[in-house]
Amino acid sequence: xxxxxxxxxxxxxxxxxxxxxxxxTNSPFLTRELRRLGVTVRCILTIPDELDDIxxxxxxxxxxxxxxxxxxxxxxxHDGVTMEGVARGLRRRVIRxxxxxxxxxxxxxxxxxxxxxxxxxxxxxTELIVDGRLGFPTIKCENVYILPGIPEILEQKFHAIRERxxxxxxxxxxxxxxxxxxxxxxxxxxxLAAFPELLLGSYPKIGDPExxxxxxxxxxxxxxxxxxxxxxxxxxxxxxxxxTE
Amino acid sequence: xxxxxxxxxxxxxxxxxxxxxxxxTNSPFLTRELRRLGVTVRCILTIPDELDDIxxxxxxxxxxxxxxxxxxxxxxxHDGVTMEGVARGLRRRVIRxxxxxxxxxxxxxxxxxxxxxxxxxxxxxTELIVDGRLGFPTIKCENVYILPGIPEILEQKFHAIRERxxxxxxxxxxxxxxxxxxxxxxxxxxxLAAFPELLLGSYPKIGDPExxxxxxxxxxxxxxxxxxxxxxxxxxxxxxxxxTE
Numbered sequence: 001x002x003x004x005x006x007x008x009x010x011x012x013x014x015x016x017x018x019x020x021x022x023x024x025t026n027s028p029f030l031t032r033e034l035r036r037l038g039v040t041v042r043c044i045l046t047i048p049d050e051l052d053d054i055x056x057x058x059x060x061x062x063x064x065x066x067x068x069x070x071x072x073x074x075x076x077x078h079d080g081v082t083m084e085g086v087a088r089g090l091r092r093r094v095i096r097x098x099x100x101x102x103x104x105x106x107x108x109x110x111x112x113x114x115x116x117x118x119x120x121x122x123x124x125x126t127e128l129i130v131d132g133r134l135g136f137p138t139i140k141c142e143n144v145y146i147l148p149g150i151p152e153i154l155e156q157k158f159h160a161i162r163e164r165x166x167x168x169x170x171x172x173x174x175x176x177x178x179x180x181x182x183x184x185x186x187x188x189x190x191x192l193a194a195f196p197e198l199l200l201g202s203y204p205k206i207g208d209p210e211x212x213x214x215x216x217x218x219x220x221x222x223x224x225x226x227x228x229x230x231x232x233x234x235x236x237x238x239x240x241x242x243x244t245e
Numbered sequence: 246x247x248x249x250x251x252x253x254x255x256x257x258x259x260x261x262x263x264x265x266x267x268x269x270t271n272s273p274f275l276t277r278e279l280r281r282l283g284v285t286v287r288c289i290l291t292i293p294d295e296l297d298d299i300x301x302x303x304x305x306x307x308x309x310x311x312x313x314x315x316x317x318x319x320x321x322x323h324d325g326v327t328m329e330g331v332a333r334g335l336r337r338r339v340i341r342x343x344x345x346x347x348x349x350x351x352x353x354x355x356x357x358x359x360x361x362x363x364x365x366x367x368x369x370x371t372e373l374i375v376d377g378r379l380g381f382p383t384i385k386c387e388n389v390y391i392l393p394g395i396p397e398i399l400e401q402k403f404h405a406i407r408e409r410x411x412x413x414x415x416x417x418x419x420x421x422x423x424x425x426x427x428x429x430x431x432x433x434x435x436x437l438a439a440f441p442e443l444l445l446g447s448y449p450k451i452g453d454p455e456x457x458x459x460x461x462x463x464x465x466x467x468x469x470x471x472x473x474x475x476x477x478x479x480x481x482x483x484x485x486x487x488x489t490e
Contacts, residue, residue: 012289015444015446016446016448016461017276017289018276018285018286018287018288018289019276019280019286019415019444019446019463020273020276020277020278020279020280020281020286021446021461022448023273024273027291028265028268028269031262031263031264031265032265033265034265035264035265036265040263041263041264041265042263042292042293043263043290043291043292044257044262044263044289044290044291045288045289045290045291046272046288046289046290047287047288048287075426075447075449076426076427076430077426077429077430077433077447078430078433078434078437078445078447079445079446079447108427113427113430113431114430114431115426115427115428115430115431116427118430119427150449150451152451153451170264181320181321181322181360182321182353182358182360182361182364183356183360184322185321185322185323185358185359185360185363186358186359186360188322188323189323192323199260199264200323200324201260201261201264201266201324202320202322202323202324203261203267204320204395206395206397206398216261216266218264
Protein backbone atom coordinates (compact mmCIF):
# COMPACT_ATOMS: atom_id res chain seq x y z
CA UNK A 1 0.00 0.00 0.00
CA UNK A 2 1.08 3.54 -0.63
CA UNK A 3 0.90 5.72 2.46
CA UNK A 4 1.63 9.36 3.16
CA UNK A 5 4.00 9.92 6.06
CA UNK A 6 4.47 13.27 7.70
CA UNK A 7 6.60 14.10 10.72
CA UNK A 8 6.31 16.91 13.25
CA UNK A 9 8.32 18.49 16.04
CA UNK A 10 6.67 20.47 18.83
CA UNK A 11 8.54 23.30 20.52
CA UNK A 12 7.11 24.55 23.81
CA UNK A 13 8.56 27.91 24.77
CA UNK A 14 7.79 28.58 28.38
CA UNK A 15 9.60 29.50 31.56
CA UNK A 16 6.28 28.97 33.36
CA UNK A 17 6.40 25.28 32.46
CA UNK A 18 10.09 24.77 33.29
CA UNK A 19 9.56 26.46 36.65
CA UNK A 20 6.64 24.18 37.50
CA UNK A 21 4.03 26.95 37.66
CA UNK A 22 1.95 25.73 34.75
CA UNK A 23 1.41 22.23 33.37
CA UNK A 24 1.80 22.11 29.60
CA THR A 25 -1.47 21.02 28.01
CA ASN A 26 -0.55 22.28 24.55
CA SER A 27 1.85 19.49 23.64
CA PRO A 28 -0.61 16.74 24.68
CA PHE A 29 -3.32 18.49 22.64
CA LEU A 30 -1.15 18.89 19.53
CA THR A 31 0.24 15.37 19.87
CA ARG A 32 -3.20 13.78 20.07
CA GLU A 33 -4.60 15.86 17.19
CA LEU A 34 -1.60 15.23 14.95
CA ARG A 35 -1.72 11.49 15.59
CA ARG A 36 -5.39 11.45 14.61
CA LEU A 37 -4.39 13.16 11.37
CA GLY A 38 -1.76 10.45 10.76
CA VAL A 39 1.19 12.74 11.50
CA THR A 40 4.13 11.22 13.39
CA VAL A 41 5.32 13.47 16.22
CA ARG A 42 9.03 12.76 16.59
CA CYS A 43 10.01 15.16 19.34
CA ILE A 44 8.60 17.52 21.96
CA LEU A 45 11.04 20.05 23.38
CA THR A 46 10.35 22.51 26.19
CA ILE A 47 12.83 25.39 26.48
CA PRO A 48 13.01 28.79 28.21
CA ASP A 49 11.88 32.10 26.66
CA GLU A 50 15.42 32.71 25.44
CA LEU A 51 16.49 33.79 22.01
CA ASP A 52 19.48 31.49 21.53
CA ASP A 53 17.61 28.39 22.68
CA ILE A 54 14.65 29.13 20.42
CA UNK A 55 16.80 29.90 17.37
CA UNK A 56 18.86 26.71 17.78
CA UNK A 57 15.78 24.52 18.26
CA UNK A 58 13.92 26.06 15.30
CA UNK A 59 16.94 25.66 13.00
CA UNK A 60 17.17 21.98 13.94
CA UNK A 61 13.43 21.20 13.83
CA UNK A 62 12.98 23.08 10.54
CA UNK A 63 15.46 20.73 8.87
CA UNK A 64 14.41 17.56 10.69
CA UNK A 65 10.60 17.52 10.40
CA UNK A 66 7.89 18.22 7.86
CA UNK A 67 5.98 20.43 10.27
CA UNK A 68 7.15 22.45 13.26
CA UNK A 69 4.77 23.88 15.84
CA UNK A 70 5.84 26.45 18.39
CA UNK A 71 3.74 27.39 21.40
CA UNK A 72 4.27 30.45 23.57
CA UNK A 73 6.43 33.55 23.75
CA UNK A 74 4.38 35.69 21.39
CA UNK A 75 3.09 38.38 23.76
CA UNK A 76 3.90 42.10 23.82
CA UNK A 77 6.08 41.87 26.93
CA HIS A 78 9.83 41.38 27.42
CA ASP A 79 9.50 37.57 27.31
CA GLY A 80 7.81 37.54 23.90
CA VAL A 81 10.94 36.53 21.98
CA THR A 82 9.59 33.68 19.85
CA MET A 83 9.23 35.72 16.62
CA GLU A 84 12.83 36.86 16.81
CA GLY A 85 13.96 33.35 17.76
CA VAL A 86 12.13 31.75 14.83
CA ALA A 87 13.45 34.43 12.46
CA ARG A 88 17.00 33.82 13.62
CA GLY A 89 16.56 30.04 13.38
CA LEU A 90 15.38 30.44 9.77
CA ARG A 91 18.06 33.09 9.00
CA ARG A 92 15.55 35.81 8.35
CA ARG A 93 15.04 39.35 9.60
CA VAL A 94 12.15 40.43 11.82
CA ILE A 95 9.82 42.92 10.15
CA ARG A 96 6.60 44.65 11.11
CA UNK A 97 3.92 43.03 8.96
CA UNK A 98 1.94 45.88 7.33
CA UNK A 99 -1.42 44.07 7.48
CA UNK A 100 -1.07 43.25 11.19
CA UNK A 101 0.32 46.68 12.01
CA UNK A 102 -2.62 48.35 10.26
CA UNK A 103 -5.10 46.22 12.20
CA UNK A 104 -3.42 46.94 15.56
CA UNK A 105 -3.33 50.69 14.91
CA UNK A 106 -7.03 50.51 14.02
CA UNK A 107 -7.89 48.70 17.27
CA UNK A 108 -5.77 50.78 19.68
CA UNK A 109 -6.00 54.18 17.95
CA UNK A 110 -4.39 56.79 20.25
CA UNK A 111 -3.51 54.11 22.81
CA UNK A 112 -0.96 52.62 20.42
CA UNK A 113 2.47 51.99 21.95
CA UNK A 114 5.65 50.03 21.25
CA UNK A 115 4.46 46.96 23.15
CA UNK A 116 1.27 46.74 21.11
CA UNK A 117 3.13 47.32 17.85
CA UNK A 118 5.47 44.47 18.83
CA UNK A 119 2.52 42.16 18.05
CA UNK A 120 2.97 43.00 14.36
CA UNK A 121 6.57 41.75 14.29
CA UNK A 122 7.08 38.52 12.34
CA UNK A 123 9.90 36.81 10.46
CA UNK A 124 10.32 38.28 6.97
CA UNK A 125 8.47 36.22 4.34
CA THR A 126 5.84 35.05 6.83
CA GLU A 127 2.53 33.81 5.49
CA LEU A 128 -0.59 34.93 7.34
CA ILE A 129 -3.30 32.30 7.53
CA VAL A 130 -6.48 34.29 7.89
CA ASP A 131 -9.64 32.73 9.29
CA GLY A 132 -12.74 34.85 9.61
CA ARG A 133 -13.72 33.14 12.88
CA LEU A 134 -10.47 34.16 14.61
CA GLY A 135 -9.41 37.66 15.58
CA PHE A 136 -5.76 37.29 14.68
CA PRO A 137 -4.18 35.41 11.76
CA THR A 138 -2.05 32.33 12.32
CA ILE A 139 1.57 32.95 11.48
CA LYS A 140 3.49 30.48 9.35
CA CYS A 141 7.06 30.85 8.14
CA GLU A 142 8.42 28.08 5.91
CA ASN A 143 7.30 24.89 7.72
CA VAL A 144 7.03 26.58 11.14
CA TYR A 145 3.59 27.33 12.59
CA ILE A 146 3.86 29.90 15.37
CA LEU A 147 1.08 29.38 17.90
CA PRO A 148 0.32 31.24 21.14
CA GLY A 149 0.81 29.68 24.58
CA ILE A 150 -2.72 30.26 25.85
CA PRO A 151 -4.40 26.86 25.40
CA GLU A 152 -7.85 28.13 24.35
CA ILE A 153 -6.37 30.21 21.52
CA LEU A 154 -3.83 27.59 20.46
CA GLU A 155 -6.62 25.03 20.17
CA GLN A 156 -8.88 27.35 18.16
CA LYS A 157 -6.03 28.20 15.81
CA PHE A 158 -5.04 24.59 15.32
CA HIS A 159 -8.60 23.50 14.58
CA ALA A 160 -8.80 26.19 11.89
CA ILE A 161 -5.74 24.85 10.04
CA ARG A 162 -5.73 21.13 10.87
CA GLU A 163 -6.86 19.91 7.44
CA ARG A 164 -3.55 20.93 5.88
CA UNK A 165 -1.64 18.36 7.97
CA UNK A 166 -3.65 15.32 6.88
CA UNK A 167 -1.55 12.17 6.27
CA UNK A 168 -2.40 8.47 6.03
CA UNK A 169 -4.01 7.26 9.26
CA UNK A 170 -2.48 4.85 11.74
CA UNK A 171 -4.35 1.61 12.41
CA UNK A 172 -4.25 0.54 16.06
CA UNK A 173 -5.04 -2.79 17.70
CA UNK A 174 -4.71 -3.37 21.43
CA UNK A 175 -4.20 -6.57 23.43
CA UNK A 176 -4.61 -6.76 27.20
CA UNK A 177 -2.76 -9.58 28.91
CA UNK A 178 -2.50 -10.90 32.45
CA UNK A 179 1.06 -12.10 31.80
CA UNK A 180 3.90 -9.80 32.88
CA UNK A 181 6.41 -8.32 30.44
CA UNK A 182 9.13 -10.78 31.47
CA UNK A 183 6.92 -13.69 30.43
CA UNK A 184 5.84 -12.36 27.04
CA UNK A 185 8.95 -10.50 25.84
CA UNK A 186 10.03 -13.46 23.68
CA UNK A 187 6.66 -13.49 21.89
CA UNK A 188 6.92 -9.76 21.23
CA UNK A 189 10.40 -10.25 19.82
CA UNK A 190 9.20 -13.10 17.59
CA UNK A 191 6.33 -10.97 16.31
CA LEU A 192 8.71 -8.13 15.52
CA ALA A 193 11.02 -10.54 13.72
CA ALA A 194 8.11 -11.55 11.48
CA PHE A 195 6.68 -8.01 11.20
CA PRO A 196 9.70 -5.72 11.45
CA GLU A 197 7.77 -2.57 10.46
CA LEU A 198 5.21 -3.02 13.23
CA LEU A 199 5.00 -0.27 15.85
CA LEU A 200 4.70 -2.37 18.99
CA GLY A 201 4.22 -0.88 22.45
CA SER A 202 4.23 -2.71 25.77
CA TYR A 203 2.83 -0.89 28.79
CA PRO A 204 2.71 -2.56 32.20
CA LYS A 205 -0.03 -1.39 34.54
CA ILE A 206 0.48 -1.62 38.28
CA GLY A 207 -2.33 -2.72 40.55
CA ASP A 208 -4.95 -3.21 37.87
CA PRO A 209 -7.08 -6.27 38.64
CA GLU A 210 -7.97 -6.75 34.96
CA UNK A 211 -4.64 -6.88 33.20
CA UNK A 212 -0.87 -6.64 33.70
CA UNK A 213 0.30 -5.39 30.33
CA UNK A 214 -1.35 -3.45 27.52
CA UNK A 215 0.14 -4.15 24.11
CA UNK A 216 -0.38 -1.73 21.22
CA UNK A 217 0.14 -2.76 17.59
CA UNK A 218 0.19 -0.07 14.94
CA UNK A 219 0.90 0.49 11.29
CA UNK A 220 -0.32 2.68 8.45
CA UNK A 221 -1.05 -0.58 6.61
CA UNK A 222 -4.22 -2.11 8.04
CA UNK A 223 -3.58 -5.63 6.67
CA UNK A 224 -0.08 -5.55 8.18
CA UNK A 225 -1.30 -4.76 11.68
CA UNK A 226 -4.02 -7.43 11.42
CA UNK A 227 -1.42 -9.99 10.32
CA UNK A 228 0.85 -9.04 13.19
CA UNK A 229 -2.04 -9.28 15.64
CA UNK A 230 -2.89 -12.82 14.46
CA UNK A 231 0.79 -13.76 14.72
CA UNK A 232 1.07 -12.44 18.27
CA UNK A 233 -2.20 -13.97 19.47
CA UNK A 234 -1.06 -17.38 18.21
CA UNK A 235 2.05 -17.07 20.39
CA UNK A 236 0.55 -15.70 23.60
CA UNK A 237 -0.89 -18.25 26.06
CA UNK A 238 -4.61 -18.19 25.30
CA UNK A 239 -5.79 -17.84 28.90
CA UNK A 240 -3.42 -14.88 29.39
CA UNK A 241 -5.28 -12.65 26.92
CA UNK A 242 -8.08 -10.72 28.61
CA UNK A 243 -9.37 -8.98 25.50
CA THR A 244 -8.39 -7.26 22.28
CA GLU A 245 -9.57 -3.94 20.89
CA UNK B 246 24.11 36.74 49.18
CA UNK B 247 25.74 33.48 48.22
CA UNK B 248 23.39 31.01 46.59
CA UNK B 249 23.73 27.50 45.27
CA UNK B 250 22.54 27.07 41.70
CA UNK B 251 21.90 23.69 40.15
CA UNK B 252 20.50 22.94 36.72
CA UNK B 253 18.66 19.90 35.44
CA UNK B 254 17.52 18.42 32.14
CA UNK B 255 14.63 15.95 31.93
CA UNK B 256 14.55 13.32 29.21
CA UNK B 257 11.24 11.55 28.63
CA UNK B 258 11.68 8.39 26.59
CA UNK B 259 8.31 7.29 25.34
CA UNK B 260 6.64 6.38 22.06
CA UNK B 261 3.40 6.20 24.02
CA UNK B 262 3.62 9.93 24.72
CA UNK B 263 4.66 10.95 21.20
CA UNK B 264 1.80 8.90 19.77
CA UNK B 265 -0.73 10.58 22.04
CA UNK B 266 -1.71 7.43 23.94
CA UNK B 267 -0.47 8.57 27.33
CA UNK B 268 -0.13 12.04 28.82
CA UNK B 269 3.28 12.56 30.41
CA THR B 270 2.84 13.27 34.12
CA ASN B 271 6.47 12.49 34.99
CA SER B 272 7.97 15.70 33.67
CA PRO B 273 5.43 17.91 35.48
CA PHE B 274 6.11 15.94 38.68
CA LEU B 275 9.90 16.19 38.38
CA THR B 276 9.74 19.84 37.35
CA ARG B 277 7.62 20.83 40.33
CA GLU B 278 9.71 18.83 42.80
CA LEU B 279 13.01 20.13 41.45
CA ARG B 280 11.80 23.73 41.55
CA ARG B 281 10.81 23.27 45.20
CA LEU B 282 14.35 22.05 45.85
CA GLY B 283 15.75 25.19 44.18
CA VAL B 284 16.95 23.34 41.07
CA THR B 285 16.54 25.13 37.72
CA VAL B 286 15.07 22.84 35.06
CA ARG B 287 16.48 24.12 31.76
CA CYS B 288 15.01 21.66 29.30
CA ILE B 289 12.44 18.87 28.93
CA LEU B 290 12.84 16.65 25.90
CA THR B 291 10.49 13.86 24.81
CA ILE B 292 11.93 11.40 22.29
CA PRO B 293 11.10 7.92 20.93
CA ASP B 294 12.39 4.63 22.39
CA GLU B 295 15.28 4.71 19.93
CA LEU B 296 18.90 4.13 20.68
CA ASP B 297 20.44 6.92 18.58
CA ASP B 298 18.02 9.55 19.88
CA ILE B 299 18.61 8.56 23.49
CA UNK B 300 22.39 8.43 23.14
CA UNK B 301 22.55 11.85 21.48
CA UNK B 302 20.28 13.47 24.07
CA UNK B 303 22.13 11.92 27.03
CA UNK B 304 25.52 13.03 25.67
CA UNK B 305 24.25 16.59 25.33
CA UNK B 306 22.36 16.76 28.66
CA UNK B 307 25.25 15.15 30.55
CA UNK B 308 27.53 18.01 29.51
CA UNK B 309 24.96 20.80 29.75
CA UNK B 310 23.31 20.25 33.16
CA UNK B 311 24.25 19.36 36.72
CA UNK B 312 21.59 16.64 36.92
CA UNK B 313 19.94 14.59 34.21
CA UNK B 314 16.79 12.56 34.78
CA UNK B 315 15.55 9.99 32.31
CA UNK B 316 12.09 8.43 32.47
CA UNK B 317 10.99 5.31 30.64
CA UNK B 318 12.40 2.61 28.40
CA UNK B 319 13.74 0.37 31.18
CA UNK B 320 11.52 -2.69 30.82
CA UNK B 321 12.46 -6.23 29.74
CA UNK B 322 10.81 -5.91 26.31
CA HIS B 323 12.18 -4.86 22.90
CA ASP B 324 11.52 -1.18 23.58
CA GLY B 325 13.60 -1.12 26.78
CA VAL B 326 16.63 0.56 25.20
CA THR B 327 17.31 3.32 27.70
CA MET B 328 20.21 1.56 29.46
CA GLU B 329 22.03 1.01 26.21
CA GLY B 330 21.21 4.54 25.06
CA VAL B 331 22.55 6.09 28.29
CA ALA B 332 25.66 3.88 28.13
CA ARG B 333 26.32 4.95 24.57
CA GLY B 334 25.71 8.62 25.41
CA LEU B 335 28.26 8.36 28.24
CA ARG B 336 30.67 6.28 26.09
CA ARG B 337 30.42 3.24 28.33
CA ARG B 338 29.67 -0.41 27.78
CA VAL B 339 26.53 -2.16 29.02
CA ILE B 340 27.19 -4.82 31.65
CA ARG B 341 25.04 -7.12 33.74
CA UNK B 342 25.29 -5.75 37.27
CA UNK B 343 26.14 -8.72 39.54
CA UNK B 344 24.06 -7.50 42.49
CA UNK B 345 20.94 -6.96 40.38
CA UNK B 346 21.47 -10.19 38.46
CA UNK B 347 21.76 -12.14 41.70
CA UNK B 348 18.55 -10.62 43.01
CA UNK B 349 16.63 -11.36 39.80
CA UNK B 350 17.83 -14.97 39.72
CA UNK B 351 16.72 -15.29 43.35
CA UNK B 352 13.23 -13.97 42.58
CA UNK B 353 12.56 -15.89 39.35
CA UNK B 354 14.46 -19.11 40.13
CA UNK B 355 13.73 -21.61 37.33
CA UNK B 356 11.55 -19.06 35.51
CA UNK B 357 14.60 -16.99 34.69
CA UNK B 358 14.92 -15.99 31.03
CA UNK B 359 16.77 -13.47 28.86
CA UNK B 360 14.06 -10.85 29.16
CA UNK B 361 14.20 -10.95 32.97
CA UNK B 362 17.99 -10.91 32.99
CA UNK B 363 17.86 -7.83 30.76
CA UNK B 364 16.70 -5.96 33.87
CA UNK B 365 20.20 -6.38 35.31
CA UNK B 366 21.84 -4.56 32.39
CA UNK B 367 23.25 -1.13 33.27
CA UNK B 368 25.99 1.17 31.96
CA UNK B 369 29.41 0.11 33.26
CA UNK B 370 30.39 2.10 36.36
CA THR B 371 26.77 2.57 37.45
CA GLU B 372 26.08 3.39 41.08
CA LEU B 373 23.15 1.63 42.70
CA ILE B 374 21.23 3.77 45.16
CA VAL B 375 19.64 1.28 47.51
CA ASP B 376 16.63 2.18 49.62
CA GLY B 377 15.14 -0.45 51.90
CA ARG B 378 11.61 0.80 51.23
CA LEU B 379 11.92 0.16 47.50
CA GLY B 380 12.18 -3.20 45.78
CA PHE B 381 14.69 -2.18 43.15
CA PRO B 382 17.69 0.16 43.47
CA THR B 383 17.77 3.48 41.65
CA ILE B 384 20.37 3.53 38.92
CA LYS B 385 22.76 6.46 38.60
CA CYS B 386 25.62 6.78 36.14
CA GLU B 387 27.75 9.93 36.36
CA ASN B 388 25.13 12.71 36.69
CA VAL B 389 22.35 10.71 35.00
CA TYR B 390 19.53 9.28 37.13
CA ILE B 391 17.69 6.55 35.23
CA LEU B 392 14.06 6.38 36.36
CA PRO B 393 11.23 4.14 35.19
CA GLY B 394 8.31 5.43 33.15
CA ILE B 395 5.55 4.18 35.46
CA PRO B 396 4.55 7.30 37.41
CA GLU B 397 3.96 5.60 40.78
CA ILE B 398 7.43 4.06 40.78
CA LEU B 399 9.17 7.12 39.40
CA GLU B 400 7.63 9.21 42.17
CA GLN B 401 8.61 6.76 44.91
CA LYS B 402 12.14 6.61 43.61
CA PHE B 403 12.48 10.36 43.35
CA HIS B 404 11.19 10.92 46.87
CA ALA B 405 13.80 8.49 48.17
CA ILE B 406 16.68 10.48 46.62
CA ARG B 407 15.36 14.04 46.51
CA GLU B 408 17.55 15.39 49.35
CA ARG B 409 20.69 15.05 47.25
CA UNK B 410 19.45 17.70 44.78
CA UNK B 411 18.90 20.46 47.34
CA UNK B 412 19.95 23.93 46.14
CA UNK B 413 19.15 27.46 47.33
CA UNK B 414 15.41 28.11 47.16
CA UNK B 415 13.67 30.50 44.80
CA UNK B 416 11.65 33.33 46.36
CA UNK B 417 8.44 34.05 44.49
CA UNK B 418 6.11 37.05 44.63
CA UNK B 419 3.00 37.35 42.49
CA UNK B 420 1.04 40.39 41.32
CA UNK B 421 -2.42 40.15 39.75
CA UNK B 422 -3.41 43.08 37.57
CA UNK B 423 -6.53 44.09 35.65
CA UNK B 424 -4.39 45.89 33.06
CA UNK B 425 -3.54 43.98 29.90
CA UNK B 426 0.01 43.15 28.84
CA UNK B 427 0.08 45.91 26.20
CA UNK B 428 -0.60 48.52 28.89
CA UNK B 429 1.98 47.34 31.43
CA UNK B 430 4.84 46.11 29.22
CA UNK B 431 6.74 49.40 29.65
CA UNK B 432 6.62 49.04 33.47
CA UNK B 433 7.90 45.48 33.24
CA UNK B 434 10.76 46.65 31.02
CA UNK B 435 11.59 49.47 33.45
CA UNK B 436 11.61 47.03 36.37
CA LEU B 437 13.93 44.69 34.48
CA ALA B 438 16.22 47.61 33.64
CA ALA B 439 16.54 48.35 37.38
CA PHE B 440 16.64 44.65 38.42
CA PRO B 441 18.28 42.86 35.49
CA GLU B 442 18.68 39.56 37.38
CA LEU B 443 14.97 39.33 38.18
CA LEU B 444 13.06 36.35 36.76
CA LEU B 445 9.89 38.09 35.61
CA GLY B 446 6.95 36.24 34.12
CA SER B 447 3.81 37.72 32.57
CA TYR B 448 0.83 35.43 32.05
CA PRO B 449 -2.41 36.72 30.55
CA LYS B 450 -5.58 34.94 31.59
CA ILE B 451 -8.56 34.92 29.27
CA GLY B 452 -12.07 35.37 30.59
CA ASP B 453 -11.14 35.65 34.27
CA PRO B 454 -13.35 38.25 35.98
CA GLU B 455 -10.72 38.91 38.67
CA UNK B 456 -7.58 39.74 36.71
CA UNK B 457 -6.13 40.05 33.21
CA UNK B 458 -2.46 39.32 33.84
CA UNK B 459 -0.56 37.39 36.51
CA UNK B 460 2.99 38.63 37.04
CA UNK B 461 5.58 36.44 38.75
CA UNK B 462 8.76 37.86 40.25
CA UNK B 463 11.49 35.46 41.33
CA UNK B 464 15.04 35.36 42.55
CA UNK B 465 17.21 33.27 44.84
CA UNK B 466 17.91 36.55 46.71
CA UNK B 467 14.86 37.41 48.80
CA UNK B 468 15.80 41.09 49.27
CA UNK B 469 16.26 41.45 45.52
CA UNK B 470 12.80 40.15 44.70
CA UNK B 471 11.24 42.36 47.39
CA UNK B 472 13.07 45.38 45.96
CA UNK B 473 11.88 44.55 42.46
CA UNK B 474 8.31 44.11 43.71
CA UNK B 475 8.34 47.56 45.34
CA UNK B 476 9.79 49.05 42.16
CA UNK B 477 7.10 47.47 39.98
CA UNK B 478 4.20 48.34 42.31
CA UNK B 479 5.31 52.00 42.29
CA UNK B 480 5.05 51.99 38.48
CA UNK B 481 1.76 50.12 38.00
CA UNK B 482 -1.44 52.15 38.21
CA UNK B 483 -2.64 51.59 41.78
CA UNK B 484 -6.22 50.69 40.89
CA UNK B 485 -5.00 48.11 38.36
CA UNK B 486 -3.46 45.87 41.02
CA UNK B 487 -5.99 43.36 42.36
CA UNK B 488 -3.68 41.73 44.89
CA THR B 489 -0.18 40.50 45.55
CA GLU B 490 0.98 37.17 46.97
